[in-house]
Amino acid sequence: MTDIIAPKLGERVLDPACGTGGFLTCAIEHLKKQAKNVKQRKSIQKNVAGWEFKPLPYLLATTNLILHDVEVPNLLFDDSLARPLTDHKAKDRVDVIMANPPFGGVVANNNENNFPQNFRTKESADLFLILMIHLLKPGGRAAIVLPDGSLTGDGVKQRIREKWLTDCNVHTIVRLPNTVFAPYASVATNLCFFKKGTPTKEIWYYEHRLPEGQKSYSKTKPIRIEEFDAEKAWWPKRKETDVAWKVKIDDIASRGYDLDIKNPHREEAKVEYSSAELIEMLQTSLEKSSKLLQELKKDMA
Numbered sequence: 001m002t003d004i005i006a007p008k009l010g011e012r013v014l015d016p017a018c019g020t021g022g023f024l025t026c027a028i029e030h031l032k033k034q035a036k037n038v039k040q041r042k043s044i045q046k047n048v049a050g051w052e053f054k055p056l057p058y059l060l061a062t063t064n065l066i067l068h069d070v071e072v073p074n075l076l077f078d079d080s081l082a083r084p085l086t087d088h089k090a091k092d093r094v095d096v097i098m099a100n101p102p103f104g105g106v107v108a109n110n111n112e113n114n115f116p117q118n119f120r121t122k123e124s125a126d127l128f129l130i131l132m133i134h135l136l137k138p139g140g141r142a143a144i145v146l147p148d149g150s151l152t153g154d155g156v157k158q159r160i161r162e163k164w165l166t167d168c169n170v171h172t173i174v175r176l177p178n179t180v181f182a183p184y185a186s187v188a189t190n191l192c193f194f195k196k197g198t199p200t201k202e203i204w205y206y207e208h209r210l211p212e213g214q215k216s217y218s219k220t221k222p223i224r225i226e227e228f229d230a231e232k233a234w235w236p237k238r239k240e241t242d243v244a245w246k247v248k249i250d251d252i253a254s255r256g257y258d259l260d261i262k263n264p265h266r267e268e269a270k271v272e273y274s275s276a277e278l279i280e281m282l283q284t285s286l287e288k289s290s291k292l293l294q295e296l297k298k299d300m301a
Contacts, residue, residue: 001143002026011095018050021061023098049074081111093137100145101128136196151259161257170194179216
């Protein structure tokens with residue numbers, strides 16, 4: 001995502017949900033290669049910023065940046081959703097946003113009331129999307145991770161997507177396999193690339209497939225940067241292939257701005273398991289259920 005967005009020296013880079021600082025360190029290393037003197041190196045720590053609400057990730061992000069030669073990490077220990085959207089003025093806007101906002105969670109402290117009424121929701125990823133659109137300068141660009149749940153749904157979700165596609169050119173969505181974030185999350189996720197200032201006319205989709213012979217990602221077999229060589233080669237002169245397709249905005253609008261569009265070039269693959277694998281999966285599920293029940297009993301006691 002950093003290689004594609006390619007932040008430049010002098011640009012302000014922000015991750016409003018920085019966690020342990022993975023995006024920030026990638027941006028820093030990318031910018032270091034452009035720096036030709038000490039002054040330019042020092043400008044990096046001022047222009048690369050992160051916000052994080054949880055104490056431990058904030059501490060780890062601070063340590064992470066220090067280990068990447070940042071003397072004074074530009075990190076804010078704060079809840080990104082706690083401020084009214086209108087409090088973020090033009091001077092707060094940035095050139096680049098890279099983020100993997102929390103998803104699947106419910107926002108606390110009635111933070112949804114900090115957003116315009118027609119965009120209020122308890123889903124954290126959707127609120128972060130509105131925040132990030134607002135924080136980008138005109139012409140600013142972003143690369144973010146979003147779950148399938150943010151690409152579909154009606155009501156407020158549809159209104160948020162319509163604003164996104166109207167205010168920004170959402171030019172590319174890379175669809176990832178379900179297990180990229182295993183074991184922390186098993187939901188399907190997407191890498192979304194967009195630029196603020198012009199409406200979307202068409203969206204290119206790219207289906208990132210598992211390496212041949214591999215059924216899923218895991219802690220011991222995580223996704224690797226080399227796997228994205230195919231996307232990087234396709235990116236400059238993109239054309240339709242068995243894993244890449246484009247959809248016009250009129251077609252997307254007729255779907256209620258539903259962006260959960262499957263690859264039209266192939267049928268959905270059916271996952272087949274042997275009896276032994278099914279039994280093992282059932283046993284694992286039962287063991288997890290039993291463990292959760294024991295914890296619940298302990299809490300109630």
